[in-house]
Amino acid sequence: MSHHVVLGLFLTAAALSAPAAASEWGCEVLLCASSSNPSWRGVSACHPPMNRLISAMKKPGFDWPTCPEAGTGSPGHERYADCPEGYQVGSRGDRNGFAREGDLCVKTVNICQGRTHGLYSSDRQRSCIQTVSISRPLRSEPYYFDIRNDTSGQTERHWFGLNR
Template sequence: MSVKIKRMNAVIGVLLSVSASVFAFPATASEWGCEVLLCAASSNPSWRGVAYCHPPMKRLITEMKKPDFDWPTCPAAGTGSPGFERYAACPKGYQVGRRQDRNGFGREQNLCIRTVNMCQGRTHGLYNSDRQQGCIQTVSISRPLKSEPYFFDIKNETSGQTERHWFELHK
């Protein structure tokens, strides 16, 4: 059995024991939170491939649109609301940058930028420093979005390690 499958089985075991203890009592708000956590942590298949997960996750997506939304939590698992990281890493050779608004303030880090010498490879004799300065340009591309921007950090009771489980919530 691969390490990934063993690790996932351990996480599912922890979550199932948590959900079993929660479900043994009358339904509470945390029951839904534990269902969401269990489904979000499913990675192979994702929650979309688990029929049991469709009702709690679709309910979550619907509730998130409401102005007074509070993320359902699973106190028995020791997790709160999930984390969220909209953007993926920049491609190799680029670094994270930000687009500035018209007042010169940087907004979110939604660009990948790099500095390039546009004159490199052209040999037209010697350049003075002003000309060379004109060759250097900053190139930017939109920073890629993560396909699974939400995550839960779940402690594996067997290994003691905290594992990050990424998931998405598109309808």
């Protein structure tokens, strides 16, 4: 049974339970957010609950609508994508000296490799080692739900974005 069928059953159960309104909306959000092919933007039935969510997030005191029947709670959020191969996550300091949350990708390179000018002094060799950095890429879909597949027992991560 696909997770969409399972979530569909959760939606039905949510509609029949007592605190239906909030729970039903939370289950609709979960179902739509976990839709990957097409994403929720390609499913017309997902536009009302997701647009309602996007509007609600702008208001003070926002609480993510949850779907207790699915056991997922609020989604996770990772602003940055993985660094390219060979780079590690680093941080740029702000004006107050505090490091920002992993906003750079950095690697150490030897800029003198391949040059053959005889022997180097140890000072010269040290000056060959430099750290290069690039801005860490942002995720287009920074939110995720980890949904347990009851059939396989595996947890699958479903990424989604909230830009319309």
